[in-house]
Amino acid sequence: MKHRPILDVSHLPSYGYGPASPIWWGTLGFIVLESTGFLLAAGTYLYLAAVNPDWPLATPPPGLLWSTLILAVLLASLWPNRMAKQDAEQEDLGRTRRNLLVMSAVGLVLIGIRFLEFTTLNVRWDQNAYGSILWAILGLHTLHIITDVGDTLVLTALMFTRHGHGKRFSDVSDNAFYWDFVVASWVPLYVLIQGGPRLWPGG
Amino acid sequence: MADAEVRRRLAATWGTGAGLWDRLTTVDHKIVGRRYILTAFLFLGLAGLSAVAMRLQLARPESRLIGPDLYNQLFTMHGTTMMFLFAVPVMEAFGVYLVPLMLGTRNIAFPRLNAFSYWVYLFGGLMIWFAFMLNVGADAGWFAYVPLAGPEYSPGKRVDFWAQMITFTEVSAQAVAVEIIVTTLKQRAPGMSLDRIPLFVWSMLVTSVMICLAMPAVMLASTFLIMDRLIGTQFFNPAEGGQPLLWQHLFWFFGHPEVYIIFLPATGMVSQIVVAFSRRPAFGYLALVLALVSVGFLSFGLWVHHMFATGLPQLGASFFTASSMLIGIPNGLQIFCWIATLWTGRPVFATPLLFVLGFFFIFVAGGLSGLMLASVPLDFQLHDSYFVVAHFHYVLIGGAVFPLLGAIYYWFPKITGRMMSERAGRWHFALAFLGFNLAFFPMHVLGLQGMPRRVYTYLPETGWGSLNLLVSFGALLFALSFVVLAANAVAAVRRGALAGPNPWGVGTLEWATGSPPPAYNFERIPVVTHREPLWAERESLPVVVGLAVDDREVVATSPVEAKASLREMSPEPSIWPLLSAIATTIAFIGSIFTPWAVVWGGAIVAVALIGWFWPKGSREDER
Ligand code: HEM
Ligand SMILES: [Cu+2]
Secondary structure (H helix, E strand, O other): OEEEEEEEOOOOOOOOOHHHOHHHHHHHHHHHHHHHHHHHHHHHHHHHHHHOOOOOOOOOOOOOHHHHHHHHHHHHHHHHHHHHHHHHHOOOHHHHHHHHHHHHHHHHHHHHHHHHHHOOOOOOOOOOHHHHHHHHHHHHHHHHHHHHHHHHHHHHHHHOOOOOOOHHHHHHHHHHHHHHHHHHHHHHHHHHHHHHHHHOOOO | OOHHHHHHHHHHHHOOOOOHHHHHHOOOHHHHHHHHHHHHHHHHHHHHHHHHHHHHHHOOOOOOOOOHHHHHHHHHHHHHHHHHHHHHHHHHHHHHHHHHHHHOOOOOOOHHHHHHHHHHHHHHHHHHHHHHHOOOOOOOOOOOOOOOOOOOOOOOOHHHHHHHHHHHHHHHHHHHHHHHHHHHHHOOOOOOOHHHOOHHHHHHHHHHHHHHHHHHHHHHHHHHHHHHHHOOOOOOOHHHOOOHHHHHHHHHHHHHHHHHHHHHHHHHHHHHHHHHHHOOOOOOHHHHHHHHHHHHHHHHHOHHHHHHHHOOOHHHHHHHHHHHHHOHHHHHHHHHHHHHHHHHOOOOOOHHHHHHHHHHHHHHHHHHHHHHHHOHHHHHHHOOEHHHHHHHHHHHHHHHHHHHHHHHHHHHHHHHOEOOOHHHHHHHHHHHHHHHHHHHHHHHHHHHOOOEOOOOOOOHHHOOHHHHHHHHHHHHHHHHHHHHHHHHHHHHHHHOOEOOOOOOOOOOHHHHOOOOOOOOOOOOOEOOOOOOHHHHOOOEEEEEEOOOOOOOEEEEEOOOOOOEEEEEEOOOOOOHHHHHHHHHHHHHHHHHHOOOHHHHHHHHHHHHHHHHHOOOOOHHHHO
16 A cells, blocks of 8 residues: 655654653553552451451561661652652753662662561461461562662663663663652551551450 | 665564574564464463363263373363463463554564563473473362362472462563553554554453453462462461462452453454454444443452352352343443444455354353353352353353454464465364354253263263263364364465455554564554544555664554654564573472572572663664
């Protein structure tokens, strides 16, 4: 069939930010997937709590200290994360490098604290169903932090090479978007695993 | 630039060479899609052979062909392979091949992820079949109910292989779902607003969203299961506060939508075929789209009907009965729209349409037996009888396999450039229809007579012998029909008539390019002005200019109106998706034997992923 040119796209940019960028949608897709996973894990927790008259199954609630510290650091990280996103969208290489270094450090610290948190759960994963789901939820979220921090580290390294321009800024912005989700997902999970055993009737 | 020069340079930019390395590194959605389709059919063959073996055993009472242990493995491998390695993957595979072409773009979104998904699927499927050949085949049923599948009653590695196979297929299915969603939302040809998306693409979009919401459930379930088995967690162990029913909830939260995940793409295929062969646009396009979306929604409310026999509270059960019946409404609406399209068009009864008519008949029959099962008292009666086996094969084969067979005849010329034989197609249809009904209709009767499912034999006194013989004969006939299909396909590839770009004279964009499509899909990206672009624009096709020919550029568009907004770079071929898939496979299989594989396996996966994402001096970097 013959062609009839009616639209010239040569002036269009080669990358964009937020919903303009396909990767942003891909990230959103994975966020939906993972949220479903978290919701179902939380649902499992509540289900097990509901079918067992004594929750948390005659074990003490998990320690508050490290868990809460994680919450605090995660919430505090929202601010540098915001900066990382903004500066990336301004395509300011110097600030983007600095922000990424900060976020990498925050991530590594968080992973460290998380390992301490695992030592204060007061229950082993194989002790009972409560221990199992507690460890599983924490494990899921830890996997989440680790993958995102890994991503941040690679991006940081990338921005210090000759690749640090153009579309990479859009990657930094999407990485920041994903981090917001890592933070957002911890809040309800924190409430669940800390509040659950303390507030559950008969707990 | 002259057209021939444009084509030459586009081919150099997008083409995949013929060497082994090119084959292993390709990110062309058509090559990956074709592989995916063929692999899914390989698994269909294996699952079909196990079904035939079961039916040979059941043909006579007290047959000694196959013992109970092997029989357990056979029905588990059959169900597992059909559901996880054939039905869902084959639909996604058609999506991988067709969606970018139907949307008028040059490649799928995230093509490397796409290559990775395929490899993961292949390795996961091969793994469980190798396990079967090494006599560690899964044997706890395709739903692997605990406690039967738990550490106590299923020692050894059989169920572990099963659980890891789940992880593989779900990783792959979810990645492909995200690719299809993003391709559909962001890479449609300019002008293809939401109300101009082809119905098959709509069905794949809804299906993909459902996959994102349903599959994490089974992944979580299988992870809990394998942890109970390997590291002593207590999710399903009632002695330590666990709950076997938890398994069923998680499994059916996935398993019920799964049926619609298989069925919805099939309805998308039916819509395309009905439109193509009645030669008029779909009657009730909007209604068809709304039906797709509402089936997607409703399918999540219904999983509990698989658990009527588990003693749930009565009110809940009535609610679920009602909502099970509710889903009949959008399904009925779709059927009405198709019939209206045929009625008001000038239908040509070519082979694809024959399979659609077969689908109407079988699927409606399956729907009726489904309504019977959705009523709680009847379900108590018929639970785990052959009536259920008849029902779900009517729904699955009628609802998915028949449309799929129609789709093969319909899109074969596009994919291979050659026409299949109509004559052989008709023989195939006749054999399949007859064989299917002979194989599965008598099962209703056997079920009503009390024959339970998942038994490897029965006594002569039951009087079930003659019907079972008939069933087995029908199954062989049905299997034979696939031989006709295979012969037809092979002959067509060798010496079928050349198809040309648009042999059926259809209106959607995949027919606007050569058959088989060139590596770059379209010489120029089309601009869409109507729902059936090729019917609306008969003289010349409106197109985009200004896209690079020496770079892998695709047009990114806005999600609702499909306004062109970016010229995105599509990734180059890479070996890393394959290496990542191998690393993932090593990690997962290792984890069956030692929990430490999660740690060292994770490390090699991380290395592979870094290799994948590290840019290799693309042209963008040189500028
Ligand atoms: C050649 C055509 C087929 C034949 C002859 C066949 C036959 C059978 C037989 C004999 C069983 C075992 C019933 C029992 O003992 O409980 C079975 C189970 C099953 N079939 Fe098929 N089948 C065919 C195609 C399919 C297809 C296309 C699908 C799905 C897309 C499918 C899905 C299943 C499932 C999920 C089960 C349940 C397995 C279990 O109980 O664990 N089958 N089939
Ligand atoms: Cu169901």
